[in-house]
Amino acid sequence: MREMTEFLGREYEEMEKQGLTWVIKSLNGPSQPHVEVEGKKCIMLASNNYLNLANHPKLREAAIKAIEKYGAGAGSDWSIAGTMDIHMELYKKIAEFKGTEDAVTFQTGFAANAGLIPQLAGKGDLLISDELNHGSIIDGVRLSKAERAVYPHSDMGALEKVLEEANKKDYRRVIILTDGVFSMDGDIAKMDEIHKLAEEYRAMIYVDDAHGEGVLGDGHGIGRHFDLEKEIHFQIGTFSKAFGSFGGMLAGSSDLIKFAYNKSRTWLLSAAFPPHVAAANIAALEVVEKEKDRVKRLWDNTKYFKKEIESLGYDTGNSQTPIVPTIVGDSKKAKQLAEKLYEEGIFALAIVYPMVARDKARIRNQMNADFNREDLDTILNVYEKLGKELKIV
Amino acid sequence: MILTVGFIVNPIAGMGGRVGLKGTDNVVEEAKRKGAKPVSPFKAREAIKEYVEKYNDDIRWVTCSGIMGENILRENGIKSVEVIYNVTSRDTSAKDTKNACKLFVEYPVDLIVFCGGDGTARDITSIVGTRIPILGIPSGVKMHSGVFAINPRIAARVIHEFANHKLTVGDVEIMDLDEEKYRQGEWNIKLFGIAKGIVEPIYVQVGKMSFESIPEDDIKDELAEYIEDEMKDNPEYVYFFGSGSTIDYIARKLGLSNTLLGIDAVYRGKTIAQDLDEKGILDILDRYPKAKLILSPIGAQGFILGRGNLQISPKVIRKIGIDNIIVVATPSKLAATPLIRIDTGDKEIDKLFAMKEQMLVIIGYRLMRVVKIQTNNI
Numbered sequence: 057m058r059e060m061t062e063f064l065g066r067e068y069e070e071m072e073k074q075g076l077t078w079v080i081k082s083l084n085g086p087s088q089p090h091v092e093v094e095g096k097k098c099i100m101l102a103s104n105n106y107l108n109l110a111n112h113p114k115l116r117e118a119a120i121k122a123i124e125k126y127g128a129g130a131g132s133d134w135s136i137a138g139t140m141d142i143h144m145e146l147y148k149k150i151a152e153f154k155g156t157e158d159a160v161t162f163q164t165g166f167a168a169n170a171g172l173i174p175q176l177a178g179k180g181d182l183l184i185s186d187e188l189n190h191g192s193i194i195d196g197v198r199l200s201k202a203e204r205a206v207y208p209h210s211d212m213g214a215l216e217k218v219l220e221e222a223n224k225k226d227y228r229r230v231i232i233l234t235d236g237v238f239s240m241d242g243d244i245a246k247m248d249e250i251h252k253l254a255e256e257y258r259a260m261i262y263v264d265d266a267h268g269e270g271v272l273g274d275g276h277g278i279g280r281h282f283d284l285e286k287e288i289h290f291q292i293g294t295f296s297k298a299f300g301s302f303g304g305m306l307a308g309s310s311d312l313i314k315f316a317y318n319k320s321r322t323w324l325l326s327a328a329f330p331p332h333v334a335a336a337n338i339a340a341l342e343v344v345e346k347e348k349d350r351v352k353r354l355w356d357n358t359k360y361f362k363k364e365i366e367s368l369g370y371d372t373g374n375s376q377t378p379i380v381p382t383i384v385g386d387s388k389k390a391k392q393l394a395e396k397l398y399e400e401g402i403f404a405l406a407i408v409y410p411m412v413a414r415d416k417a418r419i420r421n422q423m424n425a426d427f428n429r430e431d432l433d434t435i436l437n438v439y440e441k442l443g444k445e446l447k448i449v
Numbered sequence: 450m451i452l453t454v455g456f457i458v459n460p461i462a463g464m465g466g467r468v469g470l471k472g473t474d475n476v477v478e479e480a481k482r483k484g485a486k487p488v489s490p491f492k493a494r495e496a497i498k499e500y501v502e503k504y505n506d507d508i509r510w511v512t513c514s515g516i517m518g519e520n521i522l523r524e525n526g527i528k529s530v531e532v533i534y535n536v537t538s539r540d541t542s543a544k545d546t547k548n549a550c551k552l553f554v555e556y557p558v559d560l561i562v563f564c565g566g567d568g569t570a571r572d573i574t575s576i577v578g579t580r581i582p583i584l585g586i587p588s589g590v591k592m593h594s595g596v597f598a599i600n601p602r603i604a605a606r607v608i609h610e611f612a613n614h615k616l617t618v619g620d621v622e623i624m625d626l627d628e629e630k631y632r633q634g635e636w637n638i639k640l641f642g643i644a645k646g647i648v649e650p651i652y653v654q655v656g657k658m659s660f661e662s663i664p665e666d667d668i669k670d671e672l673a674e675y676i677e678d679e680m681k682d683n684p685e686y687v688y689f690f691g692s693g694s695t696i697d698y699i700a701r702k703l704g705l706s707n708t709l710l711g712i713d714a715v716y717r718g719k720t721i722a723q724d725l726d727e728k729g730i731l732d733i734l735d736r737y738p739k740a741k742l743i744l745s746p747i748g749a750q751g752f753i754l755g756r757g758n759l760q761i762s763p764k765v766i767r768k769i770g771i772d773n774i775i776v777v778a779t780p781s782k783l784a785a786t787p788l789i790r791i792d793t794g795d796k797e798i799d800k801l802f803a804m805k806e807q808m809l810v811i812i813g814y815r816l817m818r819v820v821k822i823q824t825n826n827i
């Protein structure tokens with residue numbers, strides 16, 4: 057017999073049995089270093105709000121003013137009647153900030169990847185993707201009719217092997233896609249080497265810098281960090297992380313942006329984000345440029361935390377950025393540690409199998425520019441205590 | 450639901466190894482005379498002890514009397530043991546294994562855990578086929594089949610994870626060495642058949658942190674679709690379909706009659722020859738100079754050449770050309786062996802592969818992955 061909605065409950069139960077379901081904890085106020093989670097006061101170690109801009113007075117003020125001037129919604133798709141002058145102002149600002157000819161925004165970073173990648177490559181093309189790329193890149197790649205090759209994480213030998221094999225066939229286009237900063241390990245893509253290989257084998261480069269913006273290259277991202285702002289063909293980003301706001305972006309040549317305007321289905325068939333989001337985004341870029349000290353504080357905190365947590369005996373893997381994982385072993389232990397951290401007033405996320413290898417389950421600690429020494433020492437003391445209790449260190 | 454496990458120990462498995470007999474099939478007496486001591490009871494004990502100490506889920510054990518299972522379960526304090534097969538002779542044989550398996554099928558158990566080597570796996574598969582999943586506690590001299598855990602302790606963990614739905618069931622190959630030939634110095638590992646083994650589920654990411662496991666057959670369907678496109682795009686090529694479970698599935702999906710253990714040739718969407726030997730392949734290559742060879746890792750160690758398909762001789766490989774070899778694999782196979790192994794018996798060819806270092810393996814529809822190559826002769 058044909059089934060009806062029973063499958064919903066059944067499949068949920070199956071996932072629950074396998075321990076794969078996700079429990080949502082909600083915040084009772086703004087996202088900032090000290091938060092209230094379901095009534096409990098916590099230090100926030102799980103947010104992408106690296107520069108603590110999410111509740112920054114300048115962003116709030118800009119958003120409120122924009123609501124007063126433009127109202128709450130954009131009223132239409134970007135392509136039809138939803139683009140306001142404040143959106144255009146934002147595009148210009150992004151291009152300046154990223155050092156590219158032009159830029160455009162998308163509803164989210166996810167929408168940028170899902171809408172753009174399938175248009176960049178089709179039948180007869182090859183998309184080459186790092187195995188740890190974000191799910192939105194994977195989905196964008198899946199939507200394309202191109203062939204797809206996955207290489208082991210940051211393995212440049214393997215990437216070269218794919219490029220070599222690609223030369224034996226006559227692909228029309230070849231694009232290498234990578235995260236700028238990998239969100240589970242906090243390591244940086246080897247953009248200098250990728251760039252060299254891309255030049256040598258005539259491939260294009262597509263970077264999603266969601267976790268690199270506001271963090272690398274004085275806050276300008278991976279392009280500035282490697283001095284490759286003009287060489288990276290497709291630069292994707294998001295305002296939802298260090299920039300403390302919301303919305304995806306694409307920066308590159310003006311040809312690319314015109315192409316995106318007319319081809320990206322997520323851009324063409326979905327509404328523009330509200331004007332106050334554009335205003336907050338403009339403010340975010342201004343704050344990053346003006347308050348130079350913010351990025352520096354983020355890195356100071358990162359260096360201090362990384363050094364101290366390692367000296368406690370924790371393994372931070374390949375971390376090179378404010379994402380500093382503590383790798384503790386099996387999934388059960390990581391979940392246990394996350395629960396205990398929460399009991400101690402630290403909100404942190406356990407990353408477990410199959411997101412990472414079975415023996416590499418971890419807590420993903422994300423630093424914040426506005427943690428003070430006392431916050432960091434509180435976190436470290438709890439880690440020291442729990443590490444001994446759970447026999448991790 | 451409580452898991453019912455059929456437990457069977459082949460008490461003589463692994464005895465030949467220590468006394469240089471390379472297997473115990475048909476030479477038990479000789480092994481004993483040479484002073485061989487039982488191995489498998491120790492391995493089985495190690496696995497069960499670990500299981501009881503570390504996991505001890507609520508499992509119903511069904512087994513054979515005495516040394517073929519019961520003793521080891523009881524001495525580790527397992528209460529829920531039901532003996533359904535009585536060993537009558539002191540010298541157990543393949544017949545006992547097979548008879549016990551018939552009863553396991555009738556019962557029916559959810560999983561058969563056995564302690565032995567490739568020979569035992571072959572005996573069990575000859576009775577249960579793909580009806581019941583099989584897990585091997587390694588103890589034999591040879592363990593090329595895909596049903597074995599890496600060691601007895603891991604076997605314990607696999608039982609636990611299977612009981613708790615963390616692992617799933619998938620196709621694996623049962624391999625066997627021709628022991629007669631081997632003792633005469635000839636190395637010929639044959640593919641015996643397909644069994645159900647316990648494998649890593651294939652996960653796809655749903656949310657950032659949430660995953661869903663998808664059936665292995667969905668991936669094989671994608672592989673089939675890819676091969677179908679590949680053949681359509683290159684109508685001038687003849688395609689040789691290798692052996693093993695993955696390729697067998699693909700061929701059947703494409704409506705081709707295929708031999709599981711053999712090499713078949715397909716041209717313009719039709720099978721033109723089946724179960725070819727070396728000469729048969731070479732004859733076809735004379736008639737159709739453009740050819741591609743579709744291979745998939747067979748058995749436990751990830752071999753695509755040199756195990757279970759000796760028909761694909763060095764001469765055949767040279768004629769086809771190594772760039773015309775298409776390797777397909779499911780993610781669960783690659784999870785078990787993240788390497789592609791090659792042992793053609795021809796130093797030069799092995800070296801060509803070794804120099805490649807890595808190859809692109811098809812793992813889904815239009816989806817490839819870079820995988821390291823390991824050759825034996827370098």
Ligand SMILES: Cc1ncc(COP(=O)(O)O)c(C=O)c1O
Binds near residue numbers: 163192265266294295
């Ligand atoms: C690399 C990468 N791309 C895209 C996204 C999604 O960004 P957004 O929240 O704007 O959809 C994320 C965040 O999870 C990410 O890490």
